[in-house]
Amino acid sequence: MSERSRPSDALPTDVRPVEGARRVGRMRPALLLHEDHDLCPGCGEPVAIRVLLEAIEELGAAQRAIGVIGIGCYTAFTSTMDIDLVQALHGRAPSVATGVKRMQPENLVVTLQGDGDMVNEGLQEVIHTAARGENVTCVLLNNGVFGETGGHMTSTTVIGQRTKNTLEGREAATHGHPILIGDLLAPLGGTAYAARGTVHDAHGVVQTKAMIKRALTAQQQGLGFSFVEILTMCPTGWFVPTADGPGYLDDVLRPVHATGELKRDGRILTTRELLDAARKQQP
Amino acid sequence: MTRVLMEGSEVLAEAALAAGCRFFAGYPMTPFTEVLEHFARKLPERGGVCINAESELEAVGMAWGALATGARAATGSTGQGLSLMQESLSEITRAELPLVVFHMARGQYDYHQATRGGGHGDYRHLVYAPVDLQEASELVQQAFDRADRWRNPVTIYGDFLLAHTAEAIEVVPSPFPSLPAKNWAVDGSLGGSGRSRNVNSIGMEKGAKGIDPQAFWQRLQAKHEAMAAAEPLAECVATDDAELVVVAFGSLARFARHAVRALRAEGVAVGLVRPITLWPFPSEVLAEACAGARRVAVLEQNGGQMIDDVRLAVLGTVPVTAIGGISSDEAGFGLGDIFEPASVRSRIAQALDAPGPT
Numbered sequence: 001m002s003e004r005s006r007p008s009d010a011l012p013t014d015v016r017p018v019e020g021a022r023r024v025g026r027m028r029p030a031l032l033l034h035e036d037h038d039l040c041p042g043c044g045e046p047v048a049i050r051v052l053l054e055a056i057e058e059l060g061a062a063q064r065a066i067g068v069i070g071i072g073c074y075t076a077f078t079s080t081m082d083i084d085l086v087q088a089l090h091g092r093a094p095s096v097a098t099g100v101k102r103m104q105p106e107n108l109v110v111t112l113q114g115d116g117d118m119v120n121e122g123l124q125e126v127i128h129t130a131a132r133g134e135n136v137t138c139v140l141l142n143n144g145v146f147g148e149t150g151g152h153m154t155s156t157t158v159i160g161q162r163t164k165n166t167l168e169g170r171e172a173a174t175h176g177h178p179i180l181i182g183d184l185l186a187p188l189g190g191t192a193y194a195a196r197g198t199v200h201d202a203h204g205v206v207q208t209k210a211m212i213k214r215a216l217t218a219q220q221q222g223l224g225f226s227f228v229e230i231l232t233m234c235p236t237g238w239f240v241p242t243a244d245g246p247g248y249l250d251d252v253l254r255p256v257h258a259t260g261e262l263k264r265d266g267r268i269l270t271t272r273e274l275l276d277a278a279r280k281q282q283p
Numbered sequence: 284m285t286r287v288l289m290e291g292s293e294v295l296a297e298a299a300l301a302a303g304c305r306f307f308a309g310y311p312m313t314p315f316t317e318v319l320e321h322f323a324r325k326l327p328e329r330g331g332v333c334i335n336a337e338s339e340l341e342a343v344g345m346a347w348g349a350l351a352t353g354a355r356a357a358t359g360s361t362g363q364g365l366s367l368m369q370e371s372l373s374e375i376t377r378a379e380l381p382l383v384v385f386h387m388a389r390g391q392y393d394y395h396q397a398t399r400g401g402g403h404g405d406y407r408h409l410v411y412a413p414v415d416l417q418e419a420s421e422l423v424q425q426a427f428d429r430a431d432r433w434r435n436p437v438t439i440y441g442d443f444l445l446a447h448t449a450e451a452i453e454v455v456p457s458p459f460p461s462l463p464a465k466n467w468a469v470d471g472s473l474g475g476s477g478r479s480r481n482v483n484s485i486g487m488e489k490g491a492k493g494i495d496p497q498a499f500w501q502r503l504q505a506k507h508e509a510m511a512a513a514e515p516l517a518e519c520v521a522t523d524d525a526e527l528v529v530v531a532f533g534s535l536a537r538f539a540r541h542a543v544r545a546l547r548a549e550g551v552a553v554g555l556v557r558p559i560t561l562w563p564f565p566s567e568v569l570a571e572a573c574a575g576a577r578r579v580a581v582l583e584q585n586g587g588q589m590i591d592d593v594r595l596a597v598l599g600t601v602p603v604t605a606i607g608g609i610s611s612d613e614a615g616f617g618l619g620d621i622f623e624p625a626s627v628r629s630r631i632a633q634a635l636d637a638p639g640p641t
Contacts, residue, residue, distance in 0.1 A: 031475055033490050062474035068348065078481050079491050084469035086351040087483030088344070089374055095341040099348020099356070100469070102332045103306060107471035125344070128337040 029053040031062055033080045042242035044232025044249070045074045047199040048141050048208070051230075052110070053081065055212040059220075061108045068097040070113035070122075073148045074141055091122025094129035097136045105135070108216055115142040115156040119181050123155070126185065126227075133190025133224040137215045140181065140227070143234035144253050151237030155179045158256040162239060178256060180271045185227050186263040192223035194263040196271070198231040198254065200246035211261070231257055286451040291441065292317035294416045295385055296325050297454040298423035299357055304383070305331040306349035306356035308342040312364045313616055314443040315387035319359070339367040343382075347371060350380040351482040353468030355427055359385025359439075362393035366401060372436065373402025377503060378484035379467075381430030383423075384408070384438040387446045390610075390617025391533060394588035397440050398562040405500065407507040409437040409514055410561040412533040414540070416450045421457060422559070428459040433510055434467075440561060443617050444534040510563065517565035518557040521547050522572035525554030527635050530569065530593050531582040532558050535607070535621065539582050542628040553631060561589070566596035573601050580634035583607040584621050604637060606630040 028035045031053040039046055056065045065083045069075055071090040078085050088096040093111035101109040118126050118140050126138055145163055146152040153163040153170060156178050160169040170178075186194040193215050197208030208230055215226035231253055233245035240248050258274040269277075289297070295318055299307070307322035309315070319335070326333040332349070336342035342358045349356035360368065365386055375382055386397055397410050409429055413419035419441065426437040473479040481489055486499030520543055522528055531539035536557040543555040556572045558565050573579050579601055581590040587605050594603050607630070610619025620626055 033477065036492075056474070064471045065474050066469050066471045078483065078487055079489055082477060082479050082489070083474035084471050084479050085481040085483070086348060086469060087378070087481065087485070087487065088347070089371060092340065092344040092347075092371065095336070095344025096348035096351070098334070098341075099306065099308070099345040099350070100352055101348075102334070102345075103349045103352040103354045103356075104470065124337065125341060128341065 030057050031082045033082050037080065038076055039073055040236040042233055042235040042245040043073065044143065044199045044234065044245070045141055046077070047205065048230045048232050049074060049077050049081065049112070051199065051205060051209045052112070052139060052212055053083070055209050055216060056083065056108070056110075059213060059216055061216065064106060065108045065110065066100055066104070068093045068100060068109065068111045070111065070117035072114035072117055072141070074112060074114065090117050091120070092125060093117070094122065094125040094134070094136070094138055097138070098129060098132070098134050101134065101136050108219055109136045110216070111136065111138045113138065113140055114147070115140065115144060116146045116154045119155040119179050123179075126181070127188070130185045130188045130191045130225040130227065135219055135222055135224060137219050137226045137228070139212070140229040141232045142229050142257060143232045143237065145234055145237035147234045147237040151234070151239065156181070156257065158253060161252060163237070180257065182227065182229050182262045183271050186268050188225075191225045191227065191263055192218040193226040195227070195261040196229040196231070196257060196259050198249065198259050200231065200233055200249040204259065207259070214264070229257070231259065286453045288449055288451045289416070290317065290449040291416050291419065291446045293321045294420050294452060294454060295423055295439065295441070296321035298420040299383070299427070300325055300329060301454055301456045302424040302427035303355050304357055304427060305354045306346065307331070308334040308336045308345040308358050310336050310339045310342050310360065310364060312361045314389065314446045315359055315361045315364070315385065317446060318385050318387060339364040340371070343368040343371040343375070346382055347375055347378070347380060350382055351469055353465040353470070355381070355431070357383040357385060359387065362386070362388050362396055365393070365396065369400065369402040372408070373400060373404055373406050374484045376406040376408065376436055377404065378482060379434040380436070380482070381427075381434055382436040383426045383430050384436060385441070386438050387441045387443070388617060389615060390442055390619065391535065391584040392617070393440070394561065394583065394585060397438050398564070398592070405504060407435070407510065407562060409433070409435065409510060410440050411437065411559060412440040412561050413445060414518075414533065414537050414557060416445070416448065416452050419445060420452060420454045424457040428462070429514065431462050433506065435506070435510065440533060442534050444622065514560055515563045515565040515568065516559035517568040518559060519568065519572055520544065520555040520557070522554035522556060524552055524575065525572070526552040526577045527554070527631070528573050528576045528579050529553065529555045529582055529631055530558070530579060530589070531555065532561060532589065535582060535584055538622060538624060538627040539631070541624060542631050545628065546631065551635065553635065564592040564596065566592070569593065569596040573597050576601055578634060578637065579603045580606045580631060582627065582630060584610055584617065584619060604634050606634050
C-alpha cells in the first residue's frame with residue numbers, strides 16, 4: 001500500500017486562523033451550480049467530479065473546457081456542472097469528444113465515463129482514441145460495478161468481488177479476469193499521459209487532482225491522448241456499510257487496480273510494477 | 284455554366300461542401316466507399332476534417348461531437364453499416380442535432396430502415412431519394428438546410444447507381460433563407476457563467492432538478508408532425524388522366540419515368556408519381572394523382588416495403604399492385620435485372636393488362 005497522508009507539521013498552531021472553520025461539504029467548487037445531488041451517501045463520484053472541476057478551474061480553463069459525459073450515476077451531475085457539456089451514449093464519449101476537439105482544437109475536451117461505460121460498452125472507442133493520439137483527456141470513474149443498476153459485475157470487477165450477478169464473488173473460471181484498462185492504454189504510441197488515482201482518502205484526492213492537471217496540461221500542449229482513472233467508492237453497489245466504502249476500496253480494489261502514474265514523459269510503468277513498488281515501501 | 288463529368292459520390296461530396304459541410308467521418312463499405320474517399324480528399328483541402336473512423340459506431344459518434352459544436356457535419360454508409368449506427372441515429376434525433384446521412388444502399392432493400400429506422404423510441408428522419416445526380420446535388424444542399432432548420436437528421440437515400448454513375452453536371456450553390464443562430468451549440472466559453480450548455484438527448488436542463496420526459500417527447504412529436512406537414516415532395520408525370528399510376532423512387536424511378544413517357548407517346552394512359560421524400564411520404568399528392576385511376580402499380584426493388592405507404596395513401600380507394608420485387612446481382616450490391624428499360628416496361632405493361640375491379 002502506498003503512503004497515507006499525515007498531518008503536516010508545517011501548520012502553525014499558535015496563531016488564529018485567517019478564517020473560521022468551514023465544513024468541507026459546504027465548499028462548493030466554482031464550476032458547480034449547486035451542491036445538491038441524488039447520489040448515495042458515501043459515493044466517490046461527487047468527490048471525483050469535484051476534483052475534476054477544481055482542476056479545470058485552477059488551470060484557468062473554465063472558459064475553454066467542454067465535457068463529454070457518458071451514462072452512469074455521474075450523469076446526474078450534467079445538470080449542475082457549470083461547463084459546456086455534450087451528453088454521449090453509453091460507451092461512445094471518446095468518439096464524440098473526437099468530433100468536438102477536431103472542430104474546436106483550442107478547447108480542452110474531457111470525457112467522463114464509468115467502468116461499465118468505458119471498459120465494457122465502449123472499450124474499442126477509448127483504445128482507438130488513444131491510438132489515434134487524439135488530443136483529448138478521458139477520465140474513468142472506476143468502482144468495479146455498475147452502480148446505477150444496483151451493483152452488477154463490470155469488466156474491472158476484481159476476482160472475489162461480490163456483485164449482484166456474481167453473488168459468490170467473481171471467479172476467473174466462470175466470469176473471466178478484470179481488465180486493467182490503464183495498462184492497455186499506456187503503451188500506445190498516441191498516449192501522452194496515463195495515471196490511476198483514487199478518492200478514498202485525502203492523499204488520494206490531492207494526488208488525483210495533480211494527475212488530472214498533468215493530463216489536461218498534456219492536452220493543452222498538444223502532446224496527444226491523456227487518461228486518468230479514478231477509483232471511486234460505491235458502498236451501495238458493494239453491499240457494505242457507507243462508512244466502510246473507503247476501506248473496501250483500499251482493501252479490495254486497490255490491490256488490483258494499483259494507483260500511480262502509468263505513463264509520463266514517455267516512461268511507462270505497468271500496474272504490476274506499481275504494485276511491486278508499493279510492496280517494497282511497506283515496512 | 285461549366286459542367287464537369289463527375290461520378291455520383293463526388294457530386295454528393297461537392298454538394299455537401301457547397302452547403303458548408305466541415306466534418307465527415309465514415310467507414311468504407313460498398314457502394315458508399317467512394318463517398319468517404321471524396322470527402323477524405325476534398326474536406327482537408329478546404330479547411331474541414333474527414334476521419335476514417337474505426338467503425339460505423341465511431342463514425343456517427345464523431346459526427347455527433349462535431350455537430351454539437353454547431354458545425355455542419357455528415358456521416359454515411361450502406362444499410363448494413365447504418366444498422367450498426369441505429370442507436371446513435373435514434374438518440375441523435377432526440378438530441379436535435381442536424382446530422383446529414385449519406386445512405387448508399389445496396390438497392391432499395393433499406394426503405395424501411397431509412398423511413399422507419401431501426402433504433403429505439405419515437406423518431407423520424409427526413410429522407411430524400413434523388414433520381415439523378417443533378418437532383419442529388421440540389422437535395423444534398425437542401426438536406427443541410429433542412430437539418431439545421433428542423434434540428435433533425437436528414438438522410439440522402441442513394442444506391443450503387445447513384446453513387447457510381449458519372450454525369451456531366453454543375454454543382455450550383457443553392458440559396459436558402461437565413462437560419463436562426465445555433466444558440467444551443469457548445470464552444471466552451473460559458474463555463475462558470477451559470478449559462479453553460481448541455482447538448483443532450485433526454486431534455487436535461489442545467490440547474491434543473493430531474494427531467495420531464497413526457498413534455499420533452501411531446502415537443503419532439505409536435506416537431507415531427509410539423510415536418511410531416513411541411514416537407515413532402517413528389518414528381519408527377521402524366522398523372523392527370525392516368526388509368527394506371529406507377530409509383531417508384533430513386534434510381535429505379537428514372538427507368539420508370541422513361542417507360543411511362545414512352546408508353547404515353549404510344550397513347551397509353553399511364554402516369555408516374557415519384558416520391559422525392561420517402562419520409563414524409565407524399566401521401567396527399569399520391570392520393571390526388573390516383574383519384575381517377577383504375578390501378579396503382581408499385582415498382583420497387585425489394586420484397587414490398589414502400590407499398591405499405593402507398594396503401595396507406597390511397598386507403599383502399601384503388602387497387603394496389605406490386606410490380607417490383609427482389610432483383611440482385613451476384614454480389615448483392617443492388618444491381619439486379621430490374622434495372623433494364625425492357626424489364627421495367629414489361630412490368631408496367633402487365634399491370635395495365637391486369638383485370639380491374641368490376
